[in-house]
Amino acid sequence: MVTRRDFIKCAGGAVAALGGVETALASTGPHLDPDRVGVLCDFTLCIGCRRCEFACAEEAGLPHGELRAYDDTGVFAATRRPDAESLTVINRYPALSADHKPLDVKVNCLHCEHPACVSACPVTALQKNALGPVTYDPWRCIGCRYCMVACPFQIPAYEYHDATAPRVMKCTLCQDRTLEQGRPPACVEICPQEALLYGSRASLLRVAKARIEAHPDRYVDHVYGETEAGGTSWLYLADRDFHQLDLPEVASTSPAEVTESIQHGIFKGFSGPLMLAALVGVILKSAGACEKCEAEAAARNEAGKEADHE
Amino acid sequence: MSNRHAVPFVTPGVGILMALAAAGLAVLAARLFWGLGAVTNLDNQYPWGLWIGVDVATGVALAAGGFTTAFVAHVMHRHQYEAIVRPALLTAMLGYTFAGLGVCVDLGRYYNIWHFFVPGLPNGNSALFEVGMCVCIYLTVLYIEFLPVVCERFRGRVKLPGALGNLDGFTEGLLRVVDRTMDRVITVFIVLGVVLSCAHQSSLGTLMVIAPTKLHPLWHSTVLPLQFLLSAFAVGLAMAIFESFLASRSLKRPYEVAVLAPLSRVLPFLLTVYFAAKVIDMANRGTYAHLAELTPQTLSWLAEVGIGVVLPAALLMTHRLRRSPGWLFAASAMIVGGVALNRLNVFVIGYKAPYADTAYVPSIPEILLTVGFISLLVLLYRAFVFIFPVLHEEGESHHA
Known part of the structure; x- marks a missing residue:
């Protein structure tokens, strides 16, 4: 045997x-540049004006109404998710108490430091740029949607109704603006409250921690994205536990x-x-070299058959 | 068709299969013209559905008979099992062909599939790349392994129609060269087939390891690749037994119990190893606590393991039941069903995205395409066994 x-x-x-x-x-x-960029998003400063949604749609060439249409706060009645036509959305959560204001939470791709989507993509259509953004190249994409399976934040969306050239749709941190023109992403540029800060991830992390230290009453002591899923380029500050804001509790490794x-x-x-x-x-x-073995095997098989016959 | 078998090619059952296949092809056309969104219930919460779970993952698992039977008969030199090698090889060849087709139907940009072979594009970190690459190479190996059957069918009998008749001599010569070459190199391809199969059968399990927050803890585990490999060993042989019974019945041939019963002796052993890999891992992770929850997922796990692993293993430990065509068929069907359910559990039933607000239920067209492809596969299998010497003839021995 x-x-x-x-x-x-x-x-x-x-x-x-x-x-x-x-x-x-x-x-x-992936190899990462020490000066790679990120965005610090302070939910406590956001007023839910949804101008970022408008600027994003305009920049990405996606269908959008006039800027005025985004003043409509009726959309806050339901919790929304980014989809193939809106790569970022704002959701509103009720105020913690009477002297607090409601919290507005911006949802989009967090641009992981070690992205599962990039690791999953069989043809490197998704890549982690050393400078921060997780970029997408539709020409390389085969449309397997394994990135969508892999993403722990359930971010990538798909153009299911395009029969010929559907794309995976997600925030690319305005890859053309940030990487080629050195400009901030469209959402950061339009934000009237400076709720969004664009800069090197390392410096943003220092800013975030300084804010928590200066206003411990205003913030929960947690920078979401510092370690989540191995760290993300987007960093969030909030006044309450992040899982109350529907941000998932994920492991600190990718x-x-x-x-x-x-x-x-x-x-x-x-x-x-x-x-x-x-x-x-x-x-x-x-098993095959020596005839003897084979003969033995045959004998054994006979015995086996006998046994099977009982 | 030749008169290789005592029954006609077209029967009422074959007619039904043809109708189902036609319906599936109609869905395929609709998918090509109107896109995935028009025919499937896939969405941003559930990017993978029935086609990946059944056509691809289950299809590849059930085609494992190709390498397991070749391993038993040719690597371990148990030549008494050669009768089942060719049918299993045919199942594998067709199964992988349809798994590949299933992937292409599901891909949004199927026409970019060649990107797998462009230097600079592939991502070695991706389990999906590894699966795709292995499946492509293995499919080629399977076609090569089938060449001796083609040679055996046509050697000495080449009679091309009309003016092509001049090429009869050349074609005969070509078949002779191919046959002789294959005689010498078939072993290399058999070993290659075993290695490639072990690689991608396990990597299919690696696919879902990357989604720890989405796949139900009853299935998510870092040893998922090992469990996939061990279940492939068992289901490969079970499928060879299962399909032998179906072919015998459909073609009015005697059941090959004399070959199948001794082969089935190894199944309780393989199933026990697979079962151990599942429960030891479950004990390590403490995920058995979820069994008390009584959700659809729990019931599906219990069905998969109870009816698909434990029960057939117990049945096949008995000599008498192994010798009984009815019981042997039932047990092998349970194993096939159990592993099929496992793949469906891992890719569809156990998958829940964190923000999912609705459940995924496959659409009618999705089901029609899956059923249609399976029907087409069965029809092709039947056509192949009518044309080629695939099924064992009494008093005849195959050499490949």
Whole structure:
């Protein structure tokens, strides 16, 4: 029973290899520039004017009404999610008490430091630019929508009704403006309250922490995005726990770290497949090389058949 | 069609399959003209649905018979099982072809599929890239492995129509060269097929590891790839047994119990290993607590494991039941159903996006396309066994 023992060894090896993967989670991820940009979004400063929604739609070439139409606060009746036609939305949450104001929460792609969508994309249509933005190239995209499965924030949307060239739709941090022209994203530029700050992520993180320190009564002591999903380019400040604002509680490591470790652990240098091929080769040789073995196998089989006949 | 079998090609059942296949092709046309949004219930909450869960994930799992039977018969040199290698190879060849077609129907930009092969575009971190690449190469390997069957069918019998008759001699020569070459190199392709299969069967499980907050904890685990591989081993052989019974019944041939019963002895062992990989992981993570919740997900997990793993393993431990065509067929059908349900659980039933406000239920056209593709696959299988020497003939031995 050489073969069965070999098989068990092989399976055991596979278990050990996967166990090793879990314990030796090397921090992987894209190369990042120390001066990479981000946006600090202070919910307590936002007045829910929705000008960012307008500016975003205009910049992205998506359908939008006149700026006046965005004064309509009726949309706050329901909680909205970004979709293929609106890459950012504002949701309003009731005031904590009479002397507080309602909190307006801007929802869009957070531009993870180690994005699961980028790790998932089989053809690098989504990429993490070293300067911060998670960019999208529709020409490369095959439309598999694995990015949508992978995103822990459920952000990427899809143009399901386009039969010929549907795109994955999400905020790209105005990749043309920020990366090529050095200008801030459209939403930041239009914000009348400076609720949105654009700058280097490191400096924004310092600003955020300074604000919390200066006004501990105004803020919950948590910068959302500092560590969430391995850190994000967008950083949020709020007056209450973020899960009350429908921002998900996610691990402080990127979900991509585990899968990338599995992929690298098994396929680095084709070591896994080569070892398996060698093992199959050994079984092939040992089971077939000598006629004697085969004769024995035949005898064993006869015995097996007998046993099966009872 | 040749008179290889005692039954006519077209029967009432075949007529029904043809109608279903036509309906599926009509949905395919609608999807091409009006897009995914027009025919599916997919949305931003549920980007993957029935087509990925059944056509692709289940299709690939049930096609695992191609490499498992080749491993048993050719790598372990258990030549008594050769009778089931060719039918399993045909199932794998057609199963993977339709899995690939299923992916292409689901891709928004299916015409960009060649980007997988353009240097600079592929992403080695992506489990989906690894799955896609392995499946493409393995499909090629399967077609190559089928060449000896084509040679056997036509060698010495080439008779091209009309003016092409001049090429008869050349075609004969070509078949001879292919046949001889394949004799020498088939082993390489069999080993390659085993390695590629292990790689992508497991990587199909890796796909959902990246979504820990979306896939239900009853299924989400970092050892999902191992569980997928172990279940593929079991379902590959179970599927070979299952389809042998179906083919025998449909073509009015005697059941091959003498071959299938001894083969089924290994199934309780494979199922136990798979079951252990599931419950040990469950104990490690403490996710058994979710079993008390009595949600649709819980019931689906219990069905998958109880009816799909534990029950058939217990049944097949008994000599008498293994020798009974009815019980052997029932047990293999349970294993096939159990692994199919597992794939559906992992990709569809157990998937819930954090902001999902509605549940995903496949649309009628989605179901019609899936059923249509399966019908087309069965029809092609039937056509192949009518044309080619796929099913074992008494007193005849295959060499590939």
